[in-house]
Amino acid sequence: MNNCRRIDPETLKQVANLAAQYKGREDMLVEVLGQVQKIACNSVPEEVISVISKEMGIPKAKVYSVATFYAFFSVQKRGKYVIRMCKSAPCHIKGAQEVLAAMEKFLGIKVGETTYDGKFTLETCECLGICDRSPAIMINDEVFGPLKPEDIEDLISKFE
Known part of the structure; x- marks a missing residue:
């Protein structure tokens, strides 16, 4: 663990x-x-x-x-890696919901939850400020995008 x-x-x-x-x-x-x-x-x-x-x-x-x-602080214990999915309009239009669904499926958790092993926490946020790379996610302090649902497994596996 x-x-x-x-x-x-x-x-x-x-x-x-x-x-x-x-x-x-x-x-x-x-x-x-x-x-x-x-x-x-x-x-x-x-x-x-x-x-x-x-x-x-x-x-x-x-x-x-x-x-x-502040949204980026949490008093609840979170995983070693906090994954934040941007849910702003540009990301939404470019498929953020599908990317989020792929993350939930791959990790076996829903938004606001942490994996059983304490490694990943999945959150959404209003805007990451990188609309030119939408849909985008942030894993701790590192930003990734544009993403497609099929990118998720390989990307998250790099953090395991």
Whole structure:
């Protein structure tokens, strides 16, 4: 099983060290959350929020509200690889629904779910900002497109 199913003590220590560098710097919270999410397997769960709050000297409620406001952060544990399917009009017109259906079938999950092994989480987003490459997906920080349903198996297999 993938180690992204739980946050281990070493990861919490890394989070603490990172957050401590920005003690009292509430203006850096979004940046810290972005970096922490990469360390903590694509999520900012409650135990991580507590560490950030303590080390930065920011109320836990404030950290939570920022972590839940932005769509690219998640307080729910996610897979090692987060796949985001663009659902904007240009992607939709060029076949995003068919690509999404192929991903759901190949991974055996629906949008909002994570594979049993904790490796992949499937999400949709409003726009990736690369309409010239539609339909497009983002896997963690890497963008792929234009895609066809028959491209999905080979593409996702590269991440296994």
